[in-house]
Amino acid sequence: MLRSYTTWFLIRLLTQKIQDVHFLTYVKRILGAGYIDPETKQLVKSKVGLPQGSPLSPILANVVLHEFDQYVMEELKPNFEKGKIRRYNPEYDKLSKIIRRKTTTPQLVKKAMLKRRTMSNKMGDPMDPNFKRLMYVRYADDFVLLVIGSYNEAEEIRNKNAEVLHDRCKATLNMDKSIITQLTDGFHFLGADIHKHKDNSVHMVDTKSIYDNKYKRRIPLRLFIKAPINKIIQKLVDNGFARRNSKKIILAKGRTNLVLFDFYTIISFYNSKINGILNAYGFAGNISSLHRVFRILRQSCALTLALKFKLRTMKKAFEKWGFDLRDPETNTQLKIPSELKAIHDYKTPSEDWESILEVGVNINRMTESNILKNCCICGSGNKVEMHHIRKVGEVRPKVRTGNTTYAMIEGAFKRKQVPLCQYHHIELHRGNLNPADLKRISQFNSNFKK
Numbered sequence: 001m002l003r004s005y006t007t008w009f010l011i012r013l014l015t016q017k018i019q020d021v022h023f024l025t026y027v028k029r030i031l032g033a034g035y036i037d038p039e040t041k042q043l044v045k046s047k048v049g050l051p052q053g054s055p056l057s058p059i060l061a062n063v064v065l066h067e068f069d070q071y072v073m074e075e076l077k078p079n080f081e082k083g084k085i086r087r088y089n090p091e092y093d094k095l096s097k098i099i100r101r102k103t104t105t106p107q108l109v110k111k112a113m114l115k116r117r118t119m120s121n122k123m124g125d126p127m128d129p130n131f132k133r134l135m136y137v138r139y140a141d142d143f144v145l146l147v148i149g150s151y152n153e154a155e156e157i158r159n160k161n162a163e164v165l166h167d168r169c170k171a172t173l174n175m176d177k178s179i180i181t182q183l184t185d186g187f188h189f190l191g192a193d194i195h196k197h198k199d200n201s202v203h204m205v206d207t208k209s210i211y212d213n214k215y216k217r218r219i220p221l222r223l224f225i226k227a228p229i230n231k232i233i234q235k236l237v238d239n240g241f242a243r244r245n246s247k248k249i250i251l252a253k254g255r256t257n258l259v260l261f262d263f264y265t266i267i268s269f270y271n272s273k274i275n276g277i278l279n280a281y282g283f284a285g286n287i288s289s290l291h292r293v294f295r296i297l298r299q300s301c302a303l304t305l306a307l308k309f310k311l312r313t314m315k316k317a318f319e320k321w322g323f324d325l326r327d328p329e330t331n332t333q334l335k336i337p338s339e340l341k342a343i344h345d346y347k348t349p350s351e352d353w354e355s356i357l358e359v360g361v362n363i364n365r366m367t368e369s370n371i372l373k374n375c376c377i378c379g380s381g382n383k384v385e386m387h388h389i390r391k392v393g394e395v396r397p398k399v400r401t402g403n404t405t406y407a408m409i410e411g412a413f414k415r416k417q418v419p420l421c422q423y424h425h426i427e428l429h430r431g432n433l434n435p436a437d438l439k440r441i442s443q444f445n446s447n448f449k450k
Protein backbone atom coordinates (compact mmCIF):
# COMPACT_ATOMS: atom_id res chain seq x y z
CA MET A 1 0.00 0.00 0.00
CA LEU A 2 1.48 3.33 -1.07
CA ARG A 3 0.96 6.39 1.07
CA SER A 4 1.82 9.07 -1.52
CA TYR A 5 4.08 10.10 -4.35
CA THR A 6 5.11 13.50 -5.62
CA THR A 7 3.11 14.94 -8.52
CA TRP A 8 6.09 16.65 -10.17
CA PHE A 9 7.73 13.28 -10.68
CA LEU A 10 4.56 11.98 -12.31
CA ILE A 11 4.45 14.92 -14.72
CA ARG A 12 8.10 14.31 -15.59
CA LEU A 13 7.34 10.68 -16.42
CA LEU A 14 4.44 11.68 -18.65
CA THR A 15 6.46 14.27 -20.57
CA GLN A 16 9.01 11.59 -21.49
CA LYS A 17 6.42 9.70 -23.57
CA ILE A 18 3.68 12.29 -24.27
CA GLN A 19 4.06 15.58 -26.12
CA ASP A 20 0.40 16.61 -26.13
CA VAL A 21 0.45 19.93 -24.27
CA HIS A 22 -3.33 20.03 -23.80
CA PHE A 23 -3.38 16.57 -22.23
CA LEU A 24 -0.48 17.37 -19.88
CA THR A 25 -2.17 20.62 -18.86
CA TYR A 26 -5.37 18.69 -18.11
CA VAL A 27 -3.46 16.23 -15.88
CA LYS A 28 -1.71 19.08 -14.04
CA ARG A 29 -5.04 20.73 -13.30
CA ILE A 30 -6.48 17.49 -11.95
CA LEU A 31 -3.50 16.96 -9.67
CA GLY A 32 -3.61 20.55 -8.43
CA ALA A 33 -7.39 20.81 -7.99
CA GLY A 34 -7.36 19.55 -4.40
CA TYR A 35 -10.38 18.28 -2.48
CA ILE A 36 -12.94 19.44 0.08
CA ASP A 37 -12.28 18.14 3.60
CA PRO A 38 -15.56 16.52 4.78
CA GLU A 39 -15.03 17.73 8.36
CA THR A 40 -13.74 21.27 7.95
CA LYS A 41 -15.43 21.91 4.57
CA GLN A 42 -12.21 23.61 3.48
CA LEU A 43 -10.35 23.22 0.20
CA VAL A 44 -7.16 21.20 0.69
CA LYS A 45 -4.40 21.19 -1.92
CA SER A 46 -1.35 18.96 -1.81
CA LYS A 47 1.70 18.35 -3.98
CA VAL A 48 1.75 14.65 -3.22
CA GLY A 49 -0.60 11.81 -4.09
CA LEU A 50 -3.61 11.58 -6.38
CA PRO A 51 -7.30 12.36 -5.84
CA GLN A 52 -8.97 9.14 -4.70
CA GLY A 53 -11.95 7.95 -6.69
CA SER A 54 -10.82 9.54 -9.93
CA PRO A 55 -10.83 7.19 -12.97
CA LEU A 56 -7.43 8.64 -13.78
CA SER A 57 -5.89 7.49 -10.49
CA PRO A 58 -5.24 3.79 -11.35
CA ILE A 59 -3.85 4.75 -14.77
CA LEU A 60 -1.39 7.24 -13.31
CA ALA A 61 -0.48 4.77 -10.57
CA ASN A 62 0.51 2.29 -13.28
CA VAL A 63 2.74 4.93 -14.86
CA VAL A 64 4.51 5.66 -11.58
CA LEU A 65 4.92 2.02 -10.53
CA HIS A 66 6.16 0.73 -13.88
CA GLU A 67 9.75 1.00 -12.63
CA PHE A 68 8.82 -0.95 -9.50
CA ASP A 69 7.20 -3.70 -11.60
CA GLN A 70 10.39 -4.07 -13.60
CA TYR A 71 12.48 -4.20 -10.44
CA VAL A 72 10.37 -6.99 -8.91
CA MET A 73 10.14 -9.13 -12.05
CA GLU A 74 13.68 -8.59 -13.41
CA GLU A 75 15.80 -8.15 -10.26
CA LEU A 76 14.08 -9.25 -7.06
CA LYS A 77 12.30 -12.40 -8.27
CA PRO A 78 15.21 -13.97 -10.27
CA ASN A 79 17.74 -13.30 -7.49
CA PHE A 80 15.50 -14.56 -4.71
CA GLU A 81 14.11 -17.77 -6.17
CA LYS A 82 16.19 -20.95 -6.10
CA GLY A 83 15.72 -24.72 -6.22
CA LYS A 84 13.53 -26.74 -8.57
CA ILE A 85 11.56 -28.80 -6.06
CA ARG A 86 11.40 -29.09 -2.31
CA ARG A 87 13.44 -31.77 -0.67
CA TYR A 88 11.51 -34.81 0.47
CA ASN A 89 9.81 -34.37 3.85
CA PRO A 90 11.59 -36.85 6.20
CA GLU A 91 8.46 -37.33 8.35
CA TYR A 92 6.32 -38.04 5.28
CA ASP A 93 8.99 -40.42 3.96
CA LYS A 94 9.10 -42.23 7.32
CA LEU A 95 5.33 -42.84 7.27
CA SER A 96 5.48 -44.06 3.67
CA LYS A 97 8.12 -46.65 4.58
CA ILE A 98 5.98 -47.93 7.46
CA ILE A 99 3.04 -48.39 5.08
CA ARG A 100 5.13 -50.21 2.45
CA ARG A 101 6.87 -52.48 4.95
CA LYS A 102 5.56 -56.05 4.71
CA THR A 103 6.03 -56.80 8.39
CA THR A 104 3.85 -53.91 9.53
CA THR A 105 0.58 -54.90 11.21
CA PRO A 106 -2.74 -53.66 9.70
CA GLN A 107 -3.34 -51.50 12.75
CA LEU A 108 -0.04 -49.65 12.31
CA VAL A 109 -0.63 -49.28 8.56
CA LYS A 110 -4.04 -47.71 9.16
CA LYS A 111 -2.62 -45.37 11.80
CA ALA A 112 0.27 -44.33 9.54
CA MET A 113 -2.05 -43.75 6.57
CA LEU A 114 -4.38 -41.55 8.63
CA LYS A 115 -1.46 -39.50 9.90
CA ARG A 116 0.04 -39.15 6.42
CA ARG A 117 -3.30 -38.09 5.02
CA THR A 118 -3.39 -35.10 7.39
CA MET A 119 -0.08 -33.93 5.89
CA SER A 120 -0.79 -34.97 2.30
CA ASN A 121 0.07 -31.52 1.01
CA LYS A 122 3.45 -31.62 2.75
CA MET A 123 5.19 -34.30 0.77
CA GLY A 124 7.91 -31.73 0.28
CA ASP A 125 9.67 -30.23 3.29
CA PRO A 126 8.08 -26.78 3.92
CA MET A 127 11.20 -25.68 5.82
CA ASP A 128 13.62 -26.48 3.00
CA PRO A 129 16.11 -23.54 2.98
CA ASN A 130 17.17 -24.32 -0.60
CA PHE A 131 13.70 -23.84 -2.07
CA LYS A 132 12.39 -20.24 -2.36
CA ARG A 133 9.63 -18.71 -4.45
CA LEU A 134 8.10 -15.24 -4.87
CA MET A 135 4.81 -14.13 -6.47
CA TYR A 136 3.89 -10.50 -7.17
CA VAL A 137 0.38 -9.14 -7.78
CA ARG A 138 -0.48 -5.45 -8.14
CA TYR A 139 -3.59 -3.41 -8.95
CA ALA A 140 -3.18 0.38 -9.09
CA ASP A 141 -1.25 1.32 -5.92
CA ASP A 142 -2.10 -1.86 -3.98
CA PHE A 143 0.19 -4.85 -4.29
CA VAL A 144 0.96 -8.08 -2.48
CA LEU A 145 4.07 -10.29 -2.45
CA LEU A 146 3.66 -13.99 -1.63
CA VAL A 147 6.96 -15.40 -0.40
CA ILE A 148 8.11 -18.95 0.31
CA GLY A 149 10.90 -18.19 2.73
CA SER A 150 11.68 -17.09 6.26
CA TYR A 151 10.28 -14.10 8.17
CA ASN A 152 13.66 -12.35 8.07
CA GLU A 153 13.77 -12.68 4.29
CA ALA A 154 10.27 -11.25 3.98
CA GLU A 155 11.22 -8.32 6.20
CA GLU A 156 14.34 -7.70 4.13
CA ILE A 157 12.25 -7.70 0.94
CA ARG A 158 9.81 -5.18 2.42
CA ASN A 159 12.61 -2.81 3.45
CA LYS A 160 14.24 -3.12 0.04
CA ASN A 161 10.92 -2.41 -1.66
CA ALA A 162 10.53 0.76 0.39
CA GLU A 163 13.96 1.93 -0.76
CA VAL A 164 13.28 1.18 -4.43
CA LEU A 165 9.91 2.93 -4.32
CA HIS A 166 11.50 6.00 -2.75
CA ASP A 167 14.53 6.16 -5.05
CA ARG A 168 13.06 5.14 -8.40
CA CYS A 169 9.38 6.08 -8.11
CA LYS A 170 9.49 8.92 -5.55
CA ALA A 171 6.77 7.07 -3.65
CA THR A 172 6.37 6.29 0.05
CA LEU A 173 5.46 2.80 1.23
CA ASN A 174 2.88 2.83 4.01
CA MET A 175 4.64 0.66 6.61
CA ASP A 176 1.54 0.57 8.84
CA LYS A 177 -0.45 -1.29 6.17
CA SER A 178 2.48 -3.23 4.68
CA ILE A 179 2.24 -6.13 7.10
CA ILE A 180 4.08 -9.45 7.11
CA THR A 181 1.83 -12.35 7.96
CA GLN A 182 1.35 -16.05 7.39
CA LEU A 183 -1.18 -17.29 4.85
CA THR A 184 -3.03 -19.13 7.59
CA ASP A 185 -3.64 -15.78 9.31
CA GLY A 186 -4.66 -14.22 6.00
CA PHE A 187 -4.53 -10.71 4.57
CA HIS A 188 -6.91 -8.14 3.07
CA PHE A 189 -6.45 -7.28 -0.60
CA LEU A 190 -8.79 -5.45 -3.02
CA GLY A 191 -11.76 -5.69 -0.68
CA ALA A 192 -11.44 -9.42 -0.03
CA ASP A 193 -10.09 -11.50 2.84
CA ILE A 194 -7.59 -14.10 1.58
CA HIS A 195 -6.21 -16.91 3.71
CA LYS A 196 -5.14 -20.52 3.71
CA HIS A 197 -6.88 -23.18 5.78
CA LYS A 198 -5.07 -23.78 9.03
CA ASP A 199 -5.54 -27.54 8.92
CA ASN A 200 -4.05 -29.81 6.28
CA SER A 201 -7.41 -30.82 4.88
CA VAL A 202 -7.77 -31.92 1.30
CA HIS A 203 -10.55 -31.80 -1.24
CA MET A 204 -11.87 -35.11 -2.58
CA VAL A 205 -12.83 -35.11 -6.24
CA ASP A 206 -14.25 -37.80 -8.50
CA THR A 207 -12.12 -38.64 -11.50
CA LYS A 208 -11.61 -41.44 -14.01
CA SER A 209 -8.60 -43.43 -15.04
CA ILE A 210 -7.69 -44.24 -18.65
CA TYR A 211 -9.68 -47.45 -18.23
CA ASP A 212 -12.83 -45.52 -17.14
CA ASN A 213 -12.52 -46.75 -13.57
CA LYS A 214 -13.91 -44.21 -11.10
CA TYR A 215 -11.86 -43.37 -8.05
CA LYS A 216 -11.34 -40.61 -5.50
CA ARG A 217 -8.40 -38.25 -5.88
CA ARG A 218 -7.12 -35.93 -3.15
CA ILE A 219 -6.00 -32.41 -4.05
CA PRO A 220 -4.86 -29.73 -1.57
CA LEU A 221 -7.22 -26.82 -0.98
CA ARG A 222 -6.22 -23.53 -2.58
CA LEU A 223 -6.33 -20.09 -1.00
CA PHE A 224 -9.76 -19.18 0.32
CA ILE A 225 -11.03 -15.81 -0.97
CA LYS A 226 -14.06 -14.50 0.87
CA ALA A 227 -16.09 -11.37 1.47
CA PRO A 228 -15.44 -9.53 4.77
CA ILE A 229 -18.94 -10.07 6.20
CA ASN A 230 -18.24 -8.51 9.60
CA LYS A 231 -16.78 -5.38 7.99
CA ILE A 232 -19.79 -5.05 5.68
CA ILE A 233 -22.19 -5.34 8.61
CA GLN A 234 -20.20 -2.75 10.55
CA LYS A 235 -20.46 -0.46 7.52
CA LEU A 236 -24.23 -0.94 7.62
CA VAL A 237 -24.15 0.27 11.22
CA ASP A 238 -21.96 3.26 10.36
CA ASN A 239 -24.26 4.32 7.50
CA GLY A 240 -27.55 4.06 9.36
CA PHE A 241 -28.92 0.78 8.00
CA ALA A 242 -28.48 -0.98 11.36
CA ARG A 243 -27.69 -0.32 15.02
CA ARG A 244 -26.33 -2.11 18.07
CA ASN A 245 -28.55 -2.53 21.10
CA SER A 246 -27.40 -2.56 24.71
CA LYS A 247 -26.29 -6.21 24.32
CA LYS A 248 -24.21 -5.38 21.20
CA ILE A 249 -26.64 -7.27 18.98
CA ILE A 250 -27.01 -5.97 15.41
CA LEU A 251 -30.57 -4.84 14.64
CA ALA A 252 -31.94 -3.27 11.46
CA LYS A 253 -32.80 0.41 11.45
CA GLY A 254 -35.11 2.45 9.24
CA ARG A 255 -33.74 5.42 7.31
CA THR A 256 -35.61 8.61 8.10
CA ASN A 257 -34.04 10.46 5.15
CA LEU A 258 -36.04 8.22 2.78
CA VAL A 259 -39.48 8.82 4.30
CA LEU A 260 -40.29 11.67 1.89
CA PHE A 261 -39.70 9.46 -1.14
CA ASP A 262 -42.35 7.27 -2.71
CA PHE A 263 -42.60 3.48 -2.41
CA TYR A 264 -40.88 2.81 -5.74
CA THR A 265 -37.89 5.05 -4.95
CA ILE A 266 -37.34 3.43 -1.55
CA ILE A 267 -37.37 -0.07 -3.07
CA SER A 268 -35.02 1.06 -5.87
CA PHE A 269 -32.65 2.56 -3.31
CA TYR A 270 -32.30 -0.73 -1.43
CA ASN A 271 -32.11 -2.75 -4.65
CA SER A 272 -29.15 -0.63 -5.75
CA LYS A 273 -27.32 -1.54 -2.52
CA ILE A 274 -28.13 -5.24 -2.93
CA ASN A 275 -27.03 -5.33 -6.58
CA GLY A 276 -23.86 -3.40 -5.79
CA ILE A 277 -22.80 -5.87 -3.10
CA LEU A 278 -23.65 -8.85 -5.34
CA ASN A 279 -21.55 -7.44 -8.18
CA ALA A 280 -18.68 -6.67 -5.83
CA TYR A 281 -18.51 -10.13 -4.24
CA GLY A 282 -19.67 -12.53 -6.93
CA PHE A 283 -16.28 -14.25 -6.68
CA ALA A 284 -16.37 -14.83 -2.90
CA GLY A 285 -16.20 -18.40 -1.66
CA ASN A 286 -18.45 -17.50 1.28
CA ILE A 287 -20.99 -15.64 -0.83
CA SER A 288 -23.81 -17.52 0.93
CA SER A 289 -22.91 -15.59 4.10
CA LEU A 290 -24.17 -12.42 2.38
CA HIS A 291 -27.66 -13.55 3.38
CA ARG A 292 -26.85 -11.96 6.78
CA VAL A 293 -26.24 -8.62 5.06
CA PHE A 294 -29.34 -8.88 2.86
CA ARG A 295 -31.51 -9.81 5.84
CA ILE A 296 -30.50 -6.55 7.53
CA LEU A 297 -31.18 -4.56 4.34
CA ARG A 298 -34.60 -6.22 3.94
CA GLN A 299 -35.54 -5.40 7.53
CA SER A 300 -34.20 -1.86 7.16
CA CYS A 301 -36.36 -1.37 4.07
CA ALA A 302 -39.41 -2.70 5.93
CA LEU A 303 -38.78 -0.35 8.85
CA THR A 304 -38.36 2.59 6.45
CA LEU A 305 -41.71 1.81 4.80
CA ALA A 306 -43.28 1.38 8.25
CA LEU A 307 -42.06 4.88 9.17
CA LYS A 308 -43.41 6.35 5.94
CA PHE A 309 -46.88 4.78 6.20
CA LYS A 310 -47.04 4.96 10.03
CA LEU A 311 -47.30 1.21 10.55
CA ARG A 312 -44.93 1.38 13.55
CA THR A 313 -43.53 -2.15 13.26
CA MET A 314 -41.60 -4.18 10.72
CA LYS A 315 -44.03 -7.08 11.10
CA LYS A 316 -46.97 -4.99 9.89
CA ALA A 317 -44.97 -3.90 6.84
CA PHE A 318 -44.31 -7.52 5.87
CA GLU A 319 -47.95 -8.44 6.48
CA LYS A 320 -49.16 -5.63 4.23
CA TRP A 321 -46.70 -5.90 1.30
CA GLY A 322 -45.32 -9.41 1.62
CA PHE A 323 -41.86 -10.72 2.37
CA ASP A 324 -40.40 -9.03 -0.76
CA LEU A 325 -42.17 -5.70 0.00
CA ARG A 326 -43.90 -5.49 -3.37
CA ASP A 327 -45.11 -2.04 -4.44
CA PRO A 328 -48.85 -2.35 -5.20
CA GLU A 329 -48.73 0.40 -7.87
CA THR A 330 -45.56 -0.44 -9.85
CA ASN A 331 -45.26 -4.13 -8.85
CA THR A 332 -41.61 -3.46 -7.91
CA GLN A 333 -40.10 -5.55 -5.13
CA LEU A 334 -36.82 -6.26 -3.37
CA LYS A 335 -34.63 -8.40 -5.60
CA ILE A 336 -32.75 -10.65 -3.20
CA PRO A 337 -31.74 -14.01 -4.74
CA SER A 338 -33.06 -17.07 -2.94
CA GLU A 339 -29.70 -18.84 -3.28
CA LEU A 340 -26.20 -17.46 -3.68
CA LYS A 341 -23.55 -19.22 -5.72
CA ALA A 342 -20.00 -18.02 -6.25
CA ILE A 343 -19.15 -17.03 -9.82
CA HIS A 344 -15.37 -17.18 -9.25
CA ASP A 345 -14.73 -14.39 -11.76
CA TYR A 346 -11.32 -12.95 -10.91
CA LYS A 347 -10.73 -11.07 -14.17
CA THR A 348 -11.46 -7.68 -12.64
CA PRO A 349 -11.07 -6.48 -9.02
CA SER A 350 -14.17 -6.16 -6.93
CA GLU A 351 -16.02 -2.92 -6.65
CA ASP A 352 -15.36 -0.98 -3.47
CA TRP A 353 -18.18 -2.09 -1.19
CA GLU A 354 -17.56 0.81 1.19
CA SER A 355 -18.50 3.35 -1.49
CA ILE A 356 -21.59 1.28 -2.33
CA LEU A 357 -22.94 1.58 1.20
CA GLU A 358 -21.80 5.18 1.68
CA VAL A 359 -23.79 6.50 -1.28
CA GLY A 360 -26.89 8.19 0.03
CA VAL A 361 -29.94 9.66 -1.63
CA ASN A 362 -29.08 12.07 -4.42
CA ILE A 363 -29.62 15.62 -3.19
CA ASN A 364 -30.72 16.63 -6.71
CA ARG A 365 -33.61 14.20 -6.42
CA MET A 366 -36.03 16.57 -4.70
CA THR A 367 -39.19 15.57 -6.52
CA GLU A 368 -41.57 12.75 -5.76
CA SER A 369 -41.36 10.10 -8.44
CA ASN A 370 -44.34 9.78 -10.76
CA ILE A 371 -43.11 6.92 -12.90
CA LEU A 372 -45.01 4.45 -15.05
CA LYS A 373 -47.59 7.07 -16.07
CA ASN A 374 -48.99 7.68 -19.53
CA CYS A 375 -49.07 11.00 -21.32
CA CYS A 376 -52.04 12.96 -19.98
CA ILE A 377 -52.77 14.31 -23.49
CA CYS A 378 -52.45 11.40 -25.90
CA GLY A 379 -52.25 8.46 -23.44
CA SER A 380 -48.98 7.17 -24.90
CA GLY A 381 -46.61 5.27 -22.61
CA ASN A 382 -43.57 5.66 -24.88
CA LYS A 383 -40.79 8.07 -23.78
CA VAL A 384 -42.87 9.68 -21.05
CA GLU A 385 -41.24 12.69 -19.35
CA MET A 386 -42.28 14.75 -16.35
CA HIS A 387 -43.20 18.39 -16.70
CA HIS A 388 -42.88 20.29 -13.41
CA ILE A 389 -45.19 23.22 -12.78
CA ARG A 390 -43.01 24.95 -10.16
CA LYS A 391 -39.22 25.24 -10.03
CA VAL A 392 -37.24 23.62 -7.23
CA GLY A 393 -34.15 25.71 -7.87
CA GLU A 394 -35.00 28.07 -5.02
CA VAL A 395 -34.98 25.29 -2.44
CA ARG A 396 -31.99 23.20 -3.54
CA PRO A 397 -29.26 25.82 -2.70
CA LYS A 398 -30.78 26.27 0.75
CA VAL A 399 -30.75 22.50 1.33
CA ARG A 400 -27.05 22.36 0.53
CA THR A 401 -26.28 25.15 2.98
CA GLY A 402 -28.70 23.87 5.64
CA ASN A 403 -30.86 27.06 5.65
CA THR A 404 -34.20 25.39 5.04
CA THR A 405 -37.15 23.91 6.90
CA TYR A 406 -38.94 20.59 6.63
CA ALA A 407 -42.02 22.33 5.21
CA MET A 408 -39.97 23.87 2.40
CA ILE A 409 -38.42 20.51 1.49
CA GLU A 410 -41.81 18.76 1.60
CA GLY A 411 -43.39 21.45 -0.54
CA ALA A 412 -40.67 21.19 -3.16
CA PHE A 413 -40.73 17.42 -3.02
CA LYS A 414 -44.50 17.16 -3.58
CA ARG A 415 -44.70 19.85 -6.26
CA LYS A 416 -47.08 19.13 -9.09
CA GLN A 417 -45.69 17.22 -12.06
CA VAL A 418 -47.44 16.18 -15.24
CA PRO A 419 -46.50 13.14 -17.37
CA LEU A 420 -46.11 14.05 -21.04
CA CYS A 421 -44.73 12.14 -24.00
CA GLN A 422 -41.58 13.61 -25.47
CA TYR A 423 -43.46 15.19 -28.39
CA HIS A 424 -46.07 17.00 -26.28
CA HIS A 425 -43.43 18.01 -23.71
CA ILE A 426 -41.41 19.77 -26.41
CA GLU A 427 -44.53 21.35 -27.90
CA LEU A 428 -45.54 22.65 -24.46
CA HIS A 429 -42.24 24.46 -23.97
CA ARG A 430 -42.48 25.86 -27.51
CA GLY A 431 -45.99 27.19 -26.77
CA ASN A 432 -47.65 25.20 -29.57
CA LEU A 433 -50.29 23.32 -27.55
CA ASN A 434 -53.96 24.18 -28.10
CA PRO A 435 -56.26 25.30 -25.24
CA ALA A 436 -57.82 21.82 -24.88
CA ASP A 437 -54.42 20.23 -24.25
CA LEU A 438 -53.46 22.97 -21.80
CA LYS A 439 -56.73 22.34 -19.92
CA ARG A 440 -55.89 18.63 -19.59
CA ILE A 441 -52.51 19.57 -18.13
CA SER A 442 -54.05 21.99 -15.64
CA GLN A 443 -56.60 19.41 -14.52
CA PHE A 444 -54.06 16.63 -14.03
CA ASN A 445 -53.78 15.94 -10.31
CA SER A 446 -52.93 12.22 -9.96
CA ASN A 447 -49.86 12.94 -7.86
CA PHE A 448 -51.77 14.84 -5.17
CA LYS A 449 -52.55 12.98 -1.95
CA LYS A 450 -56.17 12.79 -1.01
